[in-house]
Amino acid sequence: xxxxxxxxxxxxxxxxxxxxxxxxxxxxxxxxxxxxxxxxxxxxxxxxxxxxxxxxxxxxxxxxxxxxxxxxxxxxxxxxxxxxxxxxxxxxxxxxxxxxxxxxxxxxxxxxxxxxxxxxxxxxxxxxxxxxxxxxxxxxxxxxxxxxxxxxxxxxxxxxxxxxxxxxxxxxxxxxxxxxxxxxxxxxxxxxxxxxxxxxxxxxxxxxxxxxxxxxxxxxxxxxxxxxxxxxxxxxxxxxxxxxxxxxxxxxxxxxxxxxxxxxxxxxxxxxxxxxxxxxxxxxxxxxxxxxxxxxxxxxxxxxxxxxxxxxxxxxxxxxxxxxxxxxxxxxxxxxxxxxxxxxxxxxxxxxxxxxxxxxxxxxxxxxxxxxxxxxxxxxxxxxxxxxxxxxxxxxxxxxxxxxxxxxxxxxx
Amino acid sequence: xxxxxxxxxxxxxxxxxxxxxxxxxxxxxxxxxxxxxxxxxxxxxxxxxxxxxxxxxxxxxxxxxxxxxxxxxxxxxxxxxxxxxxxxxxxxxxxxxxxxxxxxxxxxxxxxxxxxxxxxxxxxxxxxxxxxxxxxxxxxxxxxxxxxxxxxxxxxxxxxxxxxxxxxxxxxxxxxxxxxxxxxxxxxxxxxxxxxxxxxxxxxxxxxxxxxxxxxxxxxxxxxxxxxxxxxxxxxxxxxxxxxxxxxxxxxxxxxxxxxxxxxxxxxxxxxxxxxxxxxxxxxxxxxxxxxxxxxxxxxxxxxxxxxxxxxxxxxxxxxxxxxxxxxxxxxxxxxxxxxxxxxxxxxxxxxxxxxxxxxxxxxxxxxxxxxxxxxxxxxxxxxxxxxxxxxxxxxxxxxxxxxxxxxxxxxx
Numbered sequence: 001x002x003x004x005x006x007x008x009x010x011x012x013x014x015x016x017x018x019x020x021x022x023x024x025x026x027x028x029x030x031x032x033x034x035x036x037x038x039x040x041x042x043x044x045x046x047x048x049x050x051x052x053x054x055x056x057x058x059x060x061x062x063x064x065x066x067x068x069x070x071x072x073x074x075x076x077x078x079x080x081x082x083x084x085x086x087x088x089x090x091x092x093x094x095x096x097x098x099x100x101x102x103x104x105x106x107x108x109x110x111x112x113x114x115x116x117x118x119x120x121x122x123x124x125x126x127x128x129x130x131x132x133x134x135x136x137x138x139x140x141x142x143x144x145x146x147x148x149x150x151x152x153x154x155x156x157x158x159x160x161x162x163x164x165x166x167x168x169x170x171x172x173x174x175x176x177x178x179x180x181x182x183x184x185x186x187x188x189x190x191x192x193x194x195x196x197x198x199x200x201x202x203x204x205x206x207x208x209x210x211x212x213x214x215x216x217x218x219x220x221x222x223x224x225x226x227x228x229x230x231x232x233x234x235x236x237x238x239x240x241x242x243x244x245x246x247x248x249x250x251x252x253x254x255x256x257x258x259x260x261x262x263x264x265x266x267x268x269x270x271x272x273x274x275x276x277x278x279x280x281x282x283x284x285x286x287x288x289x290x291x292x293x294x295x296x297x298x299x300x301x302x303x304x305x306x307x308x309x310x311x312x313x314x315x316x317x318x319x320x321x322x323x324x325x326x327x328x329x330x331x332x333x334x335x336x337x338x339x340x341x342x343x344x345x346x347x348x349x350x351x352x353x354x355x356x357x358x359x360x361x362x363x364x365x366x367x368x369x370x371x372x373x374x375x376x377x378x379x380x381x382x383x384x385x386x387x388x389x390x391x392x393x394x395x396x397x398x399x400x401x402x403x404x405x406x407x408x409x410x411x412x413x
Numbered sequence: 414x415x416x417x418x419x420x421x422x423x424x425x426x427x428x429x430x431x432x433x434x435x436x437x438x439x440x441x442x443x444x445x446x447x448x449x450x451x452x453x454x455x456x457x458x459x460x461x462x463x464x465x466x467x468x469x470x471x472x473x474x475x476x477x478x479x480x481x482x483x484x485x486x487x488x489x490x491x492x493x494x495x496x497x498x499x500x501x502x503x504x505x506x507x508x509x510x511x512x513x514x515x516x517x518x519x520x521x522x523x524x525x526x527x528x529x530x531x532x533x534x535x536x537x538x539x540x541x542x543x544x545x546x547x548x549x550x551x552x553x554x555x556x557x558x559x560x561x562x563x564x565x566x567x568x569x570x571x572x573x574x575x576x577x578x579x580x581x582x583x584x585x586x587x588x589x590x591x592x593x594x595x596x597x598x599x600x601x602x603x604x605x606x607x608x609x610x611x612x613x614x615x616x617x618x619x620x621x622x623x624x625x626x627x628x629x630x631x632x633x634x635x636x637x638x639x640x641x642x643x644x645x646x647x648x649x650x651x652x653x654x655x656x657x658x659x660x661x662x663x664x665x666x667x668x669x670x671x672x673x674x675x676x677x678x679x680x681x682x683x684x685x686x687x688x689x690x691x692x693x694x695x696x697x698x699x700x701x702x703x704x705x706x707x708x709x710x711x712x713x714x715x716x717x718x719x720x721x722x723x724x725x726x727x728x729x730x731x732x733x734x735x736x737x738x739x740x741x742x743x744x745x746x747x748x749x750x751x752x753x754x755x756x757x758x759x760x761x762x763x764x765x766x767x768x769x770x771x772x773x774x775x776x777x778x779x780x781x782x783x784x785x786x787x788x789x790x791x792x793x794x795x796x797x798x799x800x801x802x803x804x805x806x807x808x809x810x811x812x813x814x815x816x817x818x819x820x821x822x823x824x825x826x
């Protein structure tokens with residue numbers, strides 16, 4: 001099945017500038033696909049720190065297990081990613097494959113095994129043909145170049161309908177630093193399971209402990225606020241490497257996230273992750289509409305996010321949006337099922353900026369016409385005030401369409 | 414949109430015998446639908462105890478609020494149910510409607526308001542035209558008869574494609590008692606929200622506190638083990654009334670659920686609720702396959718149920734079943750995302766009785782042919798051993814098909 005490019009795709013892949021201390025290469029190794037690149041190597045200069053956020057799945061892949069252990073070292077020289085095979089649910093053979101890939105990469109780049117990070121995405125339950133990857137490592141190392149971001153973004157695609165990348169710059173003191181990132185993911189991947197992978201690098205010099213705190217906070221307001229179908233991959237991986245090439249005031253490992261020195265970097269990192277996360281949603285399987293759900297009045301920010309995700313994951317809300325139906329009753333239902341505190345009689349809902357319900361009742365003289373018009377667009381905005389406290393969160397999702405069923409049911413593996 | 418009868422429907426509505434102490438009536442009141450019964454009254458003789466399990470939704474309807482309060486009294490003389498309008502998210506007007514309906518019913522049956530239970534299902538956010546109901550109460554009371562179970566089951570339908578009923582008998586000591594029940598629900602109800610309603614009566618004489626414990630336990634292994642789309646209605650209501658007409662040994666309020674005197678009654682109640690619950694799943698919107706997911710090896714029974722529901726609610730698992738694809742990788746994914754403890758390397762999965770994966774890997778020489786054949790049937794059996802402890806649970810669901818999208822997206826309210 002050839003997938004058509006999502007109607008919600010950005011116009012084009014952005015121009016990612018070279019990032020000092022990072023180089024990339026992509027090759028066609030024939031892991032599964034023919035005639036396209038399917039392995040990418042990102043190499044970092046010595047001194048690079050790394051932070052990561054990994055899937056919470058209790059059945060995580062061998063590659064995720066490896067990364068979790070390697071993050072304790074906190075140093076990175078390489079990230080090696082393949083598409084076509086997830087190396088998940090492959091037992092001991094799977095971790096042996098990881099060991100071989102890591103060892104060969106470390107040898108090619110003359111670094112320690114613990115400085116090599118790996119990620120795999122694609123078919124699960126099939127042994128990873130790792131020899132096809134390891135035999136290409138010399139050529140991959142030889143091909144490393146600073147301007148291969150787009151090629152890398154393409155190599156990690158599975159059923160994505162477009163490559164995903166983003167770049168931002170930020171000031172730390174008087175020094176400008178760059179952040180580049182690539183991602184993949186489009187809901188769950190036919191014929192198997194989805195995976196969200198994102199790799200971000202910056203030339204800022206950030207101690208590992210601080211980098212991890214920065215990433216965790218930014219991931220919480222971006223990748224942890226998106227959903228396509230509520231399903232969680234065994235392989236979700238988000239890595240942030242800091243090459244330390246930029247000359248800016250020293251950042252102490254214990255620096256508070258609120259420190260003014262970090263302000264612009266935090267803004268840029270948050271912005272970049274949100275951009276990548278939204279690109280993943282815009283490529284959601286079968287997606288025809290991009291949906292923003294802003295929740296306020298929650299008992300806490302966390303509660304507001306849970307309410308937002310309950311709305312975003314509700315099949316009834318998602319199908320109503322697909323049907324361009326301003327069905328606010330289903331939003332009420334989803335708020336109620338989230339399990340978080342909500343005051344039915346203070347609940348307010350707006351769609352496309354028009355208040356539909358206030359204090360638990362449809363607004364007097366509610367005119368559906370402008371709301372119905374809004375529902376016909378590509379970008380749907382839903383705002384919910386649950387009337388309990390001051391917690392806020394925004395989550396992003398897409399609609400649930402016949403296209404989703406086509407991709408996931410009608411396509412036999 | 415005229416809905417075709419589900420291919421998973423039982424052959425016919427069972428013959429429900431008269432139940433001493435209970436009488437029913439149904440009428441066409443024009444709450445919303447034309448030309449069909451849409452209100453039903455179930456009346457009980459004095460001395461009837463009642464237990465209930467109500468939606469956990471934080472945006473529950475006014476009727477649910479009323480029932481929760483009335484259950485504290487523990488006595489029932491009437492259950493009044495309407496379809497066509499859920500009286501949910503209707504603010505103060507909604508609870509005023511409930512008050513009027515309750516008062517009129519109490520007057521008609523010469524009982525206390527606190528002995529009247531109500532339930533509403535249908536469109537939400539619209540005021541309940543309660544005068545159409547209250548004005549029919551005299552005629553409803555006059556029509557009360559012991560053999561109206563099927564008419565009552567029909568009157569509470571919304572987008573259900575068939576009426577749902579079940580009957581069982583049980584021995585308490587040397588006395589036979591009867592249990593009759595009716596239910597409605599088919600996932601969430603287009604164009605609004607779904608509701609699962611079930612009303613069960615027995616002629617056994619059971620003190621309220623014991624009845625509540627019996628019902629909670631049986632609901633946990635039946636209605637709390639089904640899912641169509643993971644969405645929770647604001648109005649879900651399950652009531653169990655005991656008229657006390659049967660002459661059996663006295664049951665003390667504090668009797669242990671494990672007491673031999675209760676054994677057969679518990680079996681019958683569990684069996685009846687499971688039957689009704691499965692009938693709801695078999696009428697799931699767009700359902701083409703009935704799916705049983707048996708989980709064992711969980712850290713506890715509760716953990717096993719959560720794992721089962723994670724599998725049952727996964728859009729990827731449900732679409733794979735719709736596509737007749739024995740995609741066990743998606744089952745692994747869903748187990749992993751449940752958040753419950755699972756041992757990836759001891760996980761085993763069987764489909765249609767054939768072991769597909771064992772100890773975290775596909776079984777050696779796995780032959781997909783018999784599994785693929787099983788996937789073509791109407792009844793799909795999935796068994797998962799998560800390899801952690803001794804907890805077990807079985808849950809039931811249906812597949813996710815184009816029919817679900819048709820009903821919920823393409824049908825405009």
